[in-house]
Amino acid sequence: xxxxxxxxxxxxxxxxxxxxxxxxxxxxxxxxxxxxxxxxxxxxxxxxxxxxxxxxxxxxxxxxxxxxxxxxxxxxxxxxxxxxxxxxxxxxxxxxxxxxxxxxxxxxxxxxxxxxxxxxxxxxxxxxxxxxxxxxxxxxxxxxxxxxxxxxxxxxxxxxxxxxxxxxxxxxxxxxxxxxxxxxxxxxxxxxxxxxxxxxxxxxxxxxxxxxxxxxxxxxxxxxxxxxxxxxxxxxxxxxxxxxxxxxxxxxxxxxxxxxxxxxxxxxxxxxxxxxxxxxxxxxxxxxxxxxxxxxxxxxxxxxxxxxxxxxxxxxxxxxxxxxxxxxxxxxxxxxxxxxxxxxxxxxxxxxxxxxxxxxxxxxxxxxxxxxxxxxxxxxxxxxxxxxxxxxxxxxxxxxxxxxxxxxxxxxxxxxxxxxxxxxxxxxxxxxxxxxxxxxxxxxxxxxx
Amino acid sequence: xxxxxxxxxxxxxxxxxxxxxxxxxxxxxxxxxxxxxxxxxxxxxxxxxxxxxxxxxxxxxxxxxxxxxxxxxxxxxxxxxxxxxxxxxxxxxxxxxxxxxxxxxxxxxxxxxxxxxxxxxxxxxxxxxxxxxxxxxxxxxxxxxxxxxxxxxxxxxxxxxxxxxxxxxxxxxxxxxxxxxxxxxxxxxxxxxxxxxxxxxxxxxxxxxxxxxxxxxxxxxxxxxxxxxxxxxxxxxxxxxxxxxxxxxxxxxxxxxxxxxxxxxxxxxxxxxxxxxxxxxxxxxxxxxxxxxxxxxxxxxxxxxxxxxxxxxxxxxxxxxxxxxxxxxxxxxxxxxxxxxxxxxxxxxxxxxxxxxxxxxxxxxxxxxxxxxxxxxxxxxxxxxxxxxxxxxxxxxxxxxxxxxxxxxxxxxxxxxxxxxxxxxxxxxxxxxxxxxxxxxxxx
Numbered sequence: 001x002x003x004x005x006x007x008x009x010x011x012x013x014x015x016x017x018x019x020x021x022x023x024x025x026x027x028x029x030x031x032x033x034x035x036x037x038x039x040x041x042x043x044x045x046x047x048x049x050x051x052x053x054x055x056x057x058x059x060x061x062x063x064x065x066x067x068x069x070x071x072x073x074x075x076x077x078x079x080x081x082x083x084x085x086x087x088x089x090x091x092x093x094x095x096x097x098x099x100x101x102x103x104x105x106x107x108x109x110x111x112x113x114x115x116x117x118x119x120x121x122x123x124x125x126x127x128x129x130x131x132x133x134x135x136x137x138x139x140x141x142x143x144x145x146x147x148x149x150x151x152x153x154x155x156x157x158x159x160x161x162x163x164x165x166x167x168x169x170x171x172x173x174x175x176x177x178x179x180x181x182x183x184x185x186x187x188x189x190x191x192x193x194x195x196x197x198x199x200x201x202x203x204x205x206x207x208x209x210x211x212x213x214x215x216x217x218x219x220x221x222x223x224x225x226x227x228x229x230x231x232x233x234x235x236x237x238x239x240x241x242x243x244x245x246x247x248x249x250x251x252x253x254x255x256x257x258x259x260x261x262x263x264x265x266x267x268x269x270x271x272x273x274x275x276x277x278x279x280x281x282x283x284x285x286x287x288x289x290x291x292x293x294x295x296x297x298x299x300x301x302x303x304x305x306x307x308x309x310x311x312x313x314x315x316x317x318x319x320x321x322x323x324x325x326x327x328x329x330x331x332x333x334x335x336x337x338x339x340x341x342x343x344x345x346x347x348x349x350x351x352x353x354x355x356x357x358x359x360x361x362x363x364x365x366x367x368x369x370x371x372x373x374x375x376x377x378x379x380x381x382x383x384x385x386x387x388x389x390x391x392x393x394x395x396x397x398x399x400x401x402x403x404x405x406x407x408x409x410x411x412x413x414x415x416x417x418x419x420x421x422x423x424x425x426x427x428x429x430x431x432x433x434x435x436x437x438x439x440x441x442x443x444x445x446x447x448x449x
Numbered sequence: 450x451x452x453x454x455x456x457x458x459x460x461x462x463x464x465x466x467x468x469x470x471x472x473x474x475x476x477x478x479x480x481x482x483x484x485x486x487x488x489x490x491x492x493x494x495x496x497x498x499x500x501x502x503x504x505x506x507x508x509x510x511x512x513x514x515x516x517x518x519x520x521x522x523x524x525x526x527x528x529x530x531x532x533x534x535x536x537x538x539x540x541x542x543x544x545x546x547x548x549x550x551x552x553x554x555x556x557x558x559x560x561x562x563x564x565x566x567x568x569x570x571x572x573x574x575x576x577x578x579x580x581x582x583x584x585x586x587x588x589x590x591x592x593x594x595x596x597x598x599x600x601x602x603x604x605x606x607x608x609x610x611x612x613x614x615x616x617x618x619x620x621x622x623x624x625x626x627x628x629x630x631x632x633x634x635x636x637x638x639x640x641x642x643x644x645x646x647x648x649x650x651x652x653x654x655x656x657x658x659x660x661x662x663x664x665x666x667x668x669x670x671x672x673x674x675x676x677x678x679x680x681x682x683x684x685x686x687x688x689x690x691x692x693x694x695x696x697x698x699x700x701x702x703x704x705x706x707x708x709x710x711x712x713x714x715x716x717x718x719x720x721x722x723x724x725x726x727x728x729x730x731x732x733x734x735x736x737x738x739x740x741x742x743x744x745x746x747x748x749x750x751x752x753x754x755x756x757x758x759x760x761x762x763x764x765x766x767x768x769x770x771x772x773x774x775x776x777x778x779x780x781x782x783x784x785x786x787x788x789x790x791x792x793x794x795x796x797x798x799x800x801x802x803x804x805x806x807x808x809x810x811x812x813x814x815x816x817x818x819x820x821x822x823x824x825x826x827x828x829x830x831x832x833x834x835x836x837x838x839x840x841x842x843x844x845x846x847x848x849x850x851x852x853x854x855x856x857x858x859x860x861x862x863x864x865x866x867x868x869x870x871x872x873x874x875x876x877x878x879x880x881x882x883x884x885x886x887x888x889x890x891x892x893x
Binding site for chain 2: 002003009017019021022031032040059063067075076079116117127128145146147148150151152153155156158160161162163165166168169172173174179181185186189194195197198200201202204205207208211213215216218220221225230231236248250254255258262265266270274295297298299300302329332333334335336338343344352353356371373374375376378379381425
């Protein structure tokens with residue numbers, strides 16, 4: 001049955017409609033927390049117009065792993081800015097603000113991640129925009145929200161600060177070791193996702209009532225929301241929650257173990273039948289009857305958990321990771337090698353689902369990246385195109401959305417309200433660009449060949 | 450007039466969590482059936498919808514969901530596991546044995562009245578029960594059928610017999626392999642069992658999967674509003690979390706480099722690391738050249754480090770540069786306490802040579818410190834919920850703030866089957882005698 005629903009999903013997804021068709025989003029965002037949310041919306045079919053201050057635009061454009069640019073752009077930037085339209089609009093300039101307000105009057109959503117009050121100082125804050133578009137859904141995302149001590153001190157913030165402030169990094173380390181920063185920008189990525197949830201809920205509310213609203217999201221608060229037991233535990237016990245390395249203190253057994261070849265495998269087998277399966281796989285079925293391990297709550301107790309995890313660790317140390325995975329499949333408990341990015345990219349399962357997806361981009365060329373990770377049977381979200389040089393879509397947006405004449409557009413360029421890329425890595429087109437690829441409408445106002 | 454009021458005051462007057470109960474709820478026209486089984490992802494997903502006012506019917510087997518026993522160190526509070534306690538919020542808890550054919554017929558009576566169904570069984574189980582998407586759409590074509598599993602509903606691994614757990618999904622995502630301390634030279638696993646691939650402590654793969662699903666349920670509702678069509682949604686916990694691995698896929702295919710561990714430095718950013726201090730550690734951030742210069746200046750190293758002549762931040766991101774500069778930075782930060790460094794950065798924003806540009810300096814807090822921080826308390830993160838069953842309880846809430854239809858936590862949880870009477874009467878018209886009979890048969 002599921003086969004019927006999902007048959008040829010990868011092949012068919014590009015010929016299906018998109019769920020957020022008809023929703024227009026204006027983005028004034030930089031780095032990751034801001035842009036990822038509109039990126040998700042764009043993968044679901046919203047029309048996202050990304051406004052950058054020319055000539056440098058988004059700071060993320062040249063954010064690079066060890067100095068490496070992918071065809072001229074930072075890989076983080078490429079990953080998070082799909083399916084967008086790109087305008088270079090200087091909001092410091094009155095004329096730029098006016099263009100923004102014209103676009104805002106025709107938009108459903110505005111997303112920004114500047115410090116509190118900056119958008120208002122540019123005459124494009126929520127209070128100003130709702131006067132021309134009362135139905136607007138306007139979201140601000142940052143470190144500390146719009147009010148409270150830290151916001152009022154105007155502190156800058158970013159993902160690492162939130163990992164630090166929230167206790168998330170502290171809870172993600174080994175006890176007696178230094179707190180550890182996650183390699184991913186978890187508070188950015190997750191903040192952006194939760195922001196989009198609020199935007200879509202607000203959209204639902206608007207569809208029912210016609211009313212728009214303002215939303216604020218603090219990425220520190222948001223990651224705290226995902227830390228579950230930590231808060232009631234501290235309240236009830238009066239003690240601080242403690243980190244436990246790779247061990248999951250709420251599920252037993254669940255940990256990462258070192259294999260015979262010094263690689264690692266994660267295992268979880270808490271439910272009775274799963275635990276029995278693991279014990280049988282280890283050749284020790286009697287452990288499932290041991291009073292220390294007889295049920296989950298008993299097994300979770302510190303001394304019992306330590307005992308069973310030591311037994312499993314000693315067993316795994318004699319095994320290859322693929323042997324553990326095969327036994328998990330046979331005995332129906334959970335196990336996986338600790339995958340690298342290479343393993344994920346080359347995994348046949350992820351490829352056949354289209355999670356590893358191919359983008360054939362006119363500007364930066366063909367490449368693979370991770371697909372938007374929700375498959376929808378009727379309206380399939382997907383990555384269609386990649387990033388653009390600053391301001392590449394100026395003409396398209398000015399003509400198609402605002403009906404500006406050639407003269408009006410020229411005046412906007414002369415005032416500096418409109419602009420394009422500077423000759424700087426991450427901003428300019430990739431080397432070898434022919435001046436046409438990816439251009440929807442050329443600057444001289446004529447359709448390109 | 451309106452513009453005369455300071456922005457922060459204006460917003461606070463309208464979105465302070467203290468006034469949420471005077472505001473309408475965004476999703477109070479939506480009914481959700483949550484059949485989550487052994488899955489925090491599913492429960493978290495339905496919590497996010499329930500916080501917006503959706504009527505969530507949380508369906509558990511008569512003995513309760515196994516997730517109720519997944520609690521730190523086996524600790525129970527008033528009979529409840531702590532993780533479940535935080536994600537029972539605003540839901541009606543009913544029991545129904547789906548393993549029995551009669552239970553599944555009862556489910557169908559609820560499905561015809563629901564907008565959304567969330568399920569986390571192994572792919573194929575719902576089909577075998579006659580309750581898969583293709584079967585249920587026949588009785589409710591508007592149904593949004595949301596499935597969360599380790600590997601998703603299709604693809605070679607979808608038929609795996611393995612259950613879905615957060616730590617295994619974190620391992621499969623590729624992210625754990627790139628997080629952790631670097632093994633010191635000449636040492637091995639037995640010497641330093643902490644210098645290995647390290648997962649995040651919280652159930653983040655489950656939370657992320659549940660949130661992606663909640664986002665897409667709302668997108669599917671939008672589509673249904675336009676067309677009347679329901680559909681099936683498929684989230685794999687492994688993929689949902691992997692999507693957050695921002696740069697490694699593109700970096701790997703472009704250069705062949707497999708992103709590895711780099712401790713609490715950052716492969717893709719400088720200045721962007723944890724740094725030791727006199728009394729702990731701070732996060733330091735300066736992803737623009739001027740912020741890195743401001744940091745050097747703040748420490749009195751402007752001349753010695755030659756900050757004036759720096760022209761390009763990208764070169765500092767290179768591995769050998771990071772390994773050269775990090776010890777120099779740490780030598781300085783060790784001279785100060787966390788509080789001193791934070792104060793220096795705030796002061797620099799006012800009076801520094803590059804003001805208002807200043808580096809990001811944030812103390813690395815324990816969750817105990819975070820919960821005592823007056824800033825978050827003031828913003829309503831930890832306001833205790835007055836729960837009719839469990840009493841006064843602190844859970845994280847108010848993760849976003851909205852002026853018209855904000856989230857709220859009305860109650861934190863309910864015991865197994867607590868709402869059977871109310872919900873079965875409301876949806877199926879069954880009074881006490883019918884419920885008694887079903888209970889006797891072990892169906893509810």
